[in-house]
Amino acid sequence: MTTTMKHAASQSDMKEDEWHARVELAALYRLTAMFGWDQLIYNHISVRVPGEPEAFLVNPFGIMFDEMRASDLTKVYSDGTAVGEKGYGVNEAGFFLHSVLHDARPDINCVMHFHSVEVAAVANHPQGLLPLCQEAMLNFDTISYHDFGGILVDDTERESLIEDLGQNNIMLLRNHGVAVVGRSVPATFNRAFNLDKACKIQVATLAQGAQPVQPEQAIVDSVIKTYSRLSGPDLGRLEFDALMRKLDRLDPSYRQ
Template sequence: MTTLEMQAASPAKAAAMHPDEWQARAQLAACYRIFDMLGWTEMIYNHITLRVPASVSGGERHFLINPFGLHYSEVTASNLVKIDAQGRVLDNSPYPVNPAGFVVHAAIHEGLADAHCVMHTHTTAGVAVACLENGLEQTNFYSAQLHDRIAYHDFEGITVHAEEGPRLLEHIGHRQAVILRNHGLLAWGHTLPQTFAILWTLNRACEIQMATFSMGRARPVPEDVAIRCSRDSLQFDPRHGAGQDVFDALVRRVDRIDASYKD
């Protein structure tokens, strides 16, 4: 979606805001609606966050987050909340922010230079695999694409304590797919579409593993094949769009269902 198309959706609100911020807001709001369409919601909980472009923030690490209390289906470009790493609201929003959202997300946005977007889910498959002693095993087409791409972080309780941040960052390292043990899934990326592609692949791997294990013992993918699969999986690579085509297709589906996220 171009900036002009997004401005046309809500001209008065878009005109009052830096076009780069409005574009980021529209993209993030669309992503919340995609999560809703896919059934990746958890009542009013969980979060997708996006850094505010440097052209708007002047280089400060500000980011956009969902207004706490609204369902993902109610998120729009204009009601997203702009906050800093301490959770301070920067745009006079009337909505509160969930501390469990900004503590983890802010740590990643602040601590990883390339973490433009962070996504966290509590899907049934994701939480189920996060509760397994061995986590995600090398047994299917999707897990093979994530060979040596997955980090694990041990459960420390509800994520409202800032001191957990450094340990989380240490465990993540450079890996963009994260399994929060006993908790759920997380992904971060250079762009929102790339982050989505990583999280979708991770969640799909968990779904297949859960289905496979329900039938019995899984056949492992050989290490050399998994290495090759991870190398050949181009959907995460910026040189090959990094998930943009998939994200665009899902935005078109959302537009056909309800385009009010552009408001």
């Protein structure tokens, strides 16, 4: 991976829409930590740079999610050139996964990858995610699965990642975790939140030992249809804006 060292990004250095993308992404990192989905300095979330479809913003490899600031984020191009990394570098597996998905799907502007315990547990379940609650049903028709092939640095896995994701929005990674994608930061967070809640409910339900109650397929289809109609292009915006206000009350430094 090629790197180009520059000073830390500042709001005066860039267009308004890139700075806005940085602030939202930094907020998403803080929220990921707040909800317990982070894993030390590992895992990664990216956002495509507005006006630069060949570039995305991602975390420098070494900064904790709960300390992420807009100016900390590294801009990475599809050829591997990293700008503004502040001496940390970029995680190789993070670059590989995110560059593959962004390149394959022009409609994707945000990619989340994490290994929360319950999500990883459900990814390992032979049946994967089950429609045991409303949160599971919301995205039930846009979930796919990818078999584990080792740490994501091998280019031979590129085509299988692209094929397995297809046009879906959630890809459960067997023996690993998940990749959640979306057209916006709020939409991606919305899917990640509902998935994590659904996986928690599934793990708790199956732990009871009894055969779980499952709704009829017609009910699942009805929930999917209703959710699709109600969500629209602003999926997740109301709750994400509310959560940004919460972050502002707790610690607004993510905006720096």
